[in-house]
Amino acid sequence: MFKHYVKVALRLIKRSFLFSSINMLGFVLGMTAAFLIYLWVVDELTFEDFQKDADSIYRVVTVDKFDDGRLVKKGNGGSAALSNAFRKEFPQVEDATFIRREGQRPFFLGEKQYEADVAYVDTTFFRFFSFPVLSGDPNRIHTEPASVVISDRMARKLFGTDNAVGKEFQGVYYGPVAYYKVAAVIAVPRKSHIQADIFFTGSEYLKGSNIVFGSSWGPFTEALVYIKMGNIRMTYADRKRMSLLMKEHTGDDVYLMFQPLKEIHLHTNFEDVAVRNHGSLSLIWLFSALALLVIFMGAFNFTTLSTARASLRFREIGARKVCGAKRHALVMQFLSESIVQAFLSLVLALALTELLLPFFNMFVGKDIRLVFSWEVVWFILLGILGIGVLAGSYPALYMSSLNPLLAFKGGKISGKKGDFIKGLVCVQFFIAILLVICTSVIFKQLYYMQHKDLGLDKENVVSVKTxxxxxxxxxxxxxxxxxxxxxxxxxxxxxxxxxxxxxxxxxxxxxxxxxxxxxxxxxxxxxxxxxxxxxxxxxxxxxxxxxxxxxxxxxxxxxxxxxxxxxxxxxxxxxxxxxxxxxxxxxxxxxxxxxxxxxxxxxxxxxxxxxxxxxxxxxxxxxxxxxxxxxxxxxxxxxxxxQFFTYEFFDDALSRTYAPERQQGYVSLIFTFIAILIAMMGVFGLVALSAQQRTKEIGIRKVNGAHTERIVKMFCREYMLRLAIAFVVACPVAYFLMHNWLAGFAYRTTLSWWLFPLAGLIILLITLLTVIGQSYRSASQNPVKSLRYE
Structure with missing residues (x-):
């Protein structure tokens, strides 16, 4: 029986290919956008997951004390000597380590020159962190002079292969050319906040001076310090004792806090010069909300068109009931049709996601793969099943309850059933108007930031590190x-x-x-x-x-x-x-x-x-x-x-600081475009179905003297009312959201009143073009064709 239902469903899709395509395409676009954002969100939330004991690792954060007694985060790190002191004096600290980032330095291999990010690390660093070792022994850098650990990226850049152990290259920094031998090659995952190309032992830093890095306190000993906690829980008294270490040895009146490793990427709320690209929790919420809105629009569109199209099948239902079809069989037929379309949409959405993923990765600067866990797969399947049931249940229950004699007379969905469709269309208009307003405000703020007088001349200034x-x-x-x-x-x-x-x-x-x-x-x-x-x-x-x-x-x-x-x-x-x-x-x-x-x-x-x-x-x-x-x-x-001459224009560097706002703007723009496209496909489908359903009415009106323009106005009037309702609801919601968003900027543009009617006008014009185009074609047909069987 199920096989029969599937065959009938596929036959229906083929017979009504235009409506089925519109119905499925909106859903496919919504799911594709949601899948891409889901993959991006999961990628953002799983930073540091590759570390073996990630849940037990904390980064030391220094906290400054203001005159009024307030404690505020000052920055990350402290003296590298903290690492050794924590291991010796605090039994609850299972292990500790440090790393000092030194930025980029020049290196040479033959005649070729390269730049690489350099770091100095503690003797415990490679046992503390779980960076995959591809070849060699990283701990040899602490016992063999002039030996280094390099990342897999640096190995491929220098030698064209990951197998670089024993190979040599040269570098220069404040002195004559030095020769280095590769002791090990490690993989430095993209989803680690620690990013470096070449790792030296900490004792090499300031070698030749009276400072022993990792043991000495005071100036020039700053580093990023990490601890790994054992089963003993740290108390307030312990943290106070740890803070006193800094005051005893350096005189700095600071307080130490401990930031969980997994919170560094998304929850760092202070200036963090050690991490190049922090994530943004607000961006995750924004993109997730946009993805939900778009997939809801796709689902609403799917449900709306499925319900509206059912009104064209009165005679089919009447014939089935006269021939003895039971109500549960008709319900199963409608449900199976919707579920089949929903699953076909899922397959197409997954294929489109895979196709668009390389372009999406270029846009967000990541290397995301289409991988789902079994939990997510089951969630998607149940979601698709639910949407299929939702889209099919309303027409199934309504149509299967029709009197077969009335069904043969034809009709249309009206009353409360028609209100259901009108309500879904209003929701789609609401989402589209909301997204247009929000996107306009984001780009207005971005323009304001890029063109505001900064009190300096940013043009034609070149900066060179030296x-x-x-x-x-x-x-x-x-x-x-x-x-x-x-x-x-x-x-x-x-x-x-x-x-x-x-x-x-x-x-x-x-x-x-x-x-x-x-x-x-x-x-x-x-x-x-x-x-x-x-x-x-x-x-x-x-x-x-x-x-x-x-x-x-x-x-x-x-x-x-x-x-x-x-x-x-x-x-x-x-x-x-x-x-x-x-x-x-x-x-x-x-x-x-x-x-x-x-x-x-x-x-x-x-x-x-x-x-x-x-x-x-x-x-x-x-x-x-x-x-x-x-x-x-x-x-x-x-x-x-x-030395390398590596330059950058100041206006480019300044522009880079607005990357989060640009990303928000462009993603909002893309989602707004998708939302409008889905909404207009829904309107197009509904107008086409309504015109087909009201073919006889249109014919009678034309015979009685109604002009084509009047019939087109009749269709437009219906959608203008729904659009007006959506506009009235969307404006205060958009104002509330964007007022709060702009509050995060010390210098911000005004929330101009004209953005709201402009958004409504944009959706109005697109809707009118869609409605007029489809309704005019139906209204301009010869009325004889619609009335020839009456």
Whole structure:
């Protein structure tokens, strides 16, 4: 019997191919979007799952104490010596380790040059973490001089194979060329927050100085510290004792907190310079909500068209009942038809997901595969079965209850049955209007952030990471001989400007007025005297500071510049000449913003500390950019042999900080397009079915003198009412959602009133085009054809 039902269902799909295609296509698009987002969400939620003891591992986070007693997260890490101290003094700590990230360094193999991310690790690192070892023994780096562990990516880049144990390459950093031998190759999974290409033993860091990295405390010993907890639970008293270790050895009044390893990717709510790309929990909620809305639209569309199409089968049902068909058999027939279509839609959605996955991976920057667990497979199958039953049950129960004599007369679904369809159409319009409004606001905010005056000139500024701080003056003199280079400044690198520009990372700035000491928290920016000229920052009061390299090391003539916000918070009429803990204030600059506009402008102190400056910034002429870059590169490599000239335009770096907003905008745009497409396919199908159902009515109206335009207006009027209801409901919901979303930005665009009617107008125009196109074709037919059998 079931085989018979399936055959009839397939025959029906073939006979009504247009309506079946529209019905299934909307559902397929909705499921495909939902599958892609599901795979992305699962990928985001499973970071660090490859680690063997992930649930027992914690990262040490330092917490600063404000004057009012508040504890706020300052950053990650602490002294590398914490690792050894935790293992020795706290029995509840099963194991501990550290890693120090050192950024990119140049390496060589023959004539080829490469850049690689370098890290120094504790002797316990490779037993602590479960990075898959592809070849060799990682622990040999702690016993064999000049040996390193490299990642599989680096092995393929250098040697073209994962089997690189025993092979050698060269590197240079603050000294002569050094030769390194590969002791092991490990896989560094994409879903690890620890990303490095070359691992050195920790004892190699600062080798030759009086600092023993991993044992010494104090400056230059900072690292990321991790602990693995045993069965003994850590108490508040234990955490307090651990925090005292830092104060005893370094004098830093900090408190230590312990962040679970699995929470690092999504739940880090402070500036984390150790992790390049954090996930966003709000983005997961947004994408999940969008996926649910779209799949609901597909399911609503599927149910609506299945219900509406049933009204064309009155005579078929009457004939079956006259021939003795029982009601349960008719119910099973309708249900099987819907379930067959639902399962066909599932197969097509899975195929489309597999087809689109490479493009989706390019868009989100991942390497996601179409893999489902058995739990998810059963959930999908039950969901499809449920939607099939939902789509088929309403027409099945209604149609199977018809009197066969009335069924032969034909008819249409009306009353409460018609209201059900109208309600589903209103829901689809509601979702489409809601998505159009939200997407418009997201792009309006993105445009606002990209074009807002930041208080500086971001165009044509080139930044280069370098170690030239001790001989930068000679290089600057040579560079400025080129007329295309307008200014040069040495400062901190772009991606670390203002040292984690966050209220949780501010440092103490003190000054003396009227015989009393005042203080506040401020962000520190390290730069030379040409910084304000290079970035076109306006000086409001005083002058630019001078940067004298020799005087700095003699602790003479130290100067500082502050921004407007710092001046206001100092509550002094004229800050020029005031002595501070950083030097004498010589100038006040207009407020500027290097950070994303999610954050407010905070007090900023700009001062010269050459040992903390690792980037050169060039203001170049807009003409002959390629030629100017080539000149800078050649000069840099001639004066700094063995070093890479790796440059980046400042406006590109700044634009990169808005990647989350762009991703939100583009994903919202895609989902909005899919939602509108599904809604319009539903409207198209309903109008076509309604016109087919009302063929006789249209014929009678035309015979009685009704013009085609009037009949088209009749169809349009029905959908305009539903659209109006959806618009009235969608506007307050969209306002509430986007008002809360914009509240997350310190600088935000206005929630303009015209966005709401614009969204309604867009959906209105698309709906009218769909309804008019389909209804006009039906209304313009010869009425003789519709009435010839009457």
């Amino acid at each position: 170690n030239l701080w001790y001989e930068v003056d000679a290089y600057k003199k040579e560079v400025l001989k080129n007329p295309n280079v307008k200014s040069v400044s040495m400062g901190t690198q772009i991606d670390n400007y203002l040292e984690g520009y966050d209220v949780e990372s501010l440092k103490e700035f003190t000054w003396q007025t009227n015989d009393e000491m005042s203080k506040m928290k401020a962000a520190f920016l390290f730069a030379d005297g040409d910084f304000v000229k290079t970035y076109g920052i306006q000086i409001l009061k005083g002058e630019a500071m001078k940067s004298d390299y020799d005087a700095y090391w003699r602790y003479e003539n130290r100067m500082v510049m502050i921004n407007e916000t710092a001046w206001k918070q100092m509550h002094v009429e004229d800050p020029i000449g005031i002595e501070t803990n950083l030097g004498k204030i010589v100038g006040v600059v207009k407020d500027f913003n290097f950070s994303p506009l999610r954050k407010p402008i905070l007090p900023v102190c700009i001062f010269y500390t050459p040992e903390n400056m690792y980037s050169l910034h060039f203001k170049i002429a807009p003409e002959n950019k390629a030629e100017t870059i080539r000149f800078l590169k050649e000069l840099y490599e001639r004066m700094n042999p063995g």
